Amino acid sequence: MTGNGSCGIPGGQYPSDCEVTEGLRQRAMSRSGQDERGYAWRVCLPRAKEIQLLLLDVDGVLTDGTITYGNSGTELKSFNIKDGFGIRLLRESGVEVGIITARRSEAVERRAQDLKLAHLYQGVGNKIEAFTEILAAQKLTPQQVAYMGDDWLDLPLLSRVGLAVTVADGVAEVKAVAHYVTRQAGGRGAVRELCELIIEAKGQREELLARYLR
Structure with missing residues (x-):
């Protein structure tokens, strides 16, 4: 050569x-080009381009849905490192990330701190109330928000956001309303896949990747 x-x-x-x-x-x-992406990915690019905030459920999305209790009764959760790095990349692209979850866990609070998430709502029975509060505080429209959930509790919020996403192992009713269903399962890279979709839609994939190839 x-x-x-x-x-x-x-x-x-x-x-x-x-x-x-x-x-x-x-x-x-x-x-990492589009030749490895499907039709649904390409169709969602216009929606993903408008996203300024990504909101996530926890159990079944950031985790595989497994809940483990330690001997002391402490709730343990496992998080995927690739999902975490995807969130970091998305934040580098200018998109903030937050969590809205019905359960409450110290592990989730620590994970949110590690990832420097902009919003953390735990123990939320009505996710729409938290969503409305965030929109008002950040001066965003629903079309500028993406949400990823996996079960019935997520349906009201999924039906309101600009980009509704679920995981490969989400329930059928959620898949029916989602704009995009990831190829990866919850806790197994699904969040990373969504982050890459938004990054690609904004035309920032090559710029971000180049930073790690210098």
């Missing part, structure tokens, strides 16, 4: 560090 005149030394016998990095970048771009 020889230099190309703009990256490395022209005529060199081996690729320069610059050329290697550029090759990796191009391969990563290709692997």
Whole structure:
């Protein structure tokens, strides 16, 4: 491989560090392109482009729905690291993220702090009230908000947001109202998939990816 005149030394016998990095970048771009995305993904891009805030349920979305109790009665939850990094990337793109959940857990509070989430509503019986409060505080319209849920409790909110999303193992009634159903299950990368959808819709995928290939 020889230099190309703009990256490395022209005529060199081996690729320069610059050329290697550029090759990796191009391969990563290709692997993450639309050729791996389905029709539903492409159809949702216009909706996703308008999103300024992503709200998430917890059990069955950020987790796989399993609840474990320790010997002391403490509730334990497991979170997916790829979901967490997807949220970080989404925040870097300018979209805030929050949680609205019917249950209350110290583990969720800690996870929200770790991810620097803008909103955390726990023990919420009526998610619409929390949603309305957030809209007023942030001066957003429902069309600028995405929500991901997986069960009946999420139906009222899913029917009001600009981008309604559920996980691969969400219940049938939720899938029926969702604009997009992820390929991944809850707690297994579904949130990361949604974050990437919004990032791609805003045309920021390549810019964000390039930051990690320097």
